[in-house]
Amino acid sequence: MSEAYQVTPSVGVNIRSGPGTGYSKVGAYAQGTVVTVTATRDGWGQTEKGWVSLDYLEAVEAAQRVTDNGLRIQARYIDAGRKNRPGGVNPCGYITIHETGNAARGADAAAHGSYLNSAAGEAALVSWHYTVDDHAIVQHLPDGETAYHAGDGPKGTGNARSIGVEICVNADGDFAKARENAAWLVRLLMEEHGIPIGHVVQHNHWNGKDCPYTIRHTSGTWEAFLALCEGGPCAKTNRQAVQARFGLSEETMDYLEAYRYGADLLQKLAAAN
């Protein structure tokens, strides 16, 4: 491995001769220094000048990943060593789509990130790579690691060879917007890892669970989601299609689009016979 990290604490960070505070201090990096980590062990990273605790480093590349609709991916990894971060080598052959199933207000991407990196998340032995809501994408694990989200066992193809994406269904969120954000993320992951659209699958594919529940129980939604992932008809195109078909004014179209579920409505109208 070889990844760029930035030193985050204002006081900088100590460099030690080995991976732990028991090793002697051999120097320090100032805040903002970008270091290349060539190996990791026990939550420590090896740099050119010695070992540094990963608790004080933020992955530079991960922080700079942005979807084409402008959402920055926020990397907040589950602590190394937690049981729900088993490590492993994930070849990223598939993308698995879930819904959180958590309708509680405030159950957004950040909240799920906090849960995964807690004693409760660790005890439940669950993890996945990304949670997406109507305004943010939080990454919990590097793509190249195994996660426990597919219910097909620790070595199952879903857990060990796919990237897990959870879409939030919190009552105070906009589910249509969250789905759209997830599609932009999937599009980015397909590009980065060369994953074909046929390998973008539902959680249901791996173990028969009724997930992603709302998408599975709303006719046409999965197909529309895949079309978005492929760069197919987006809300703009739907708007144009609907406007042309029904002969509506710009004002009416603006009104429809501003409606809370406007994007969904336009999509349904555009697809209607």
Ligand SMILES: [Zn+2]
């Ligand atoms: Zn699921």
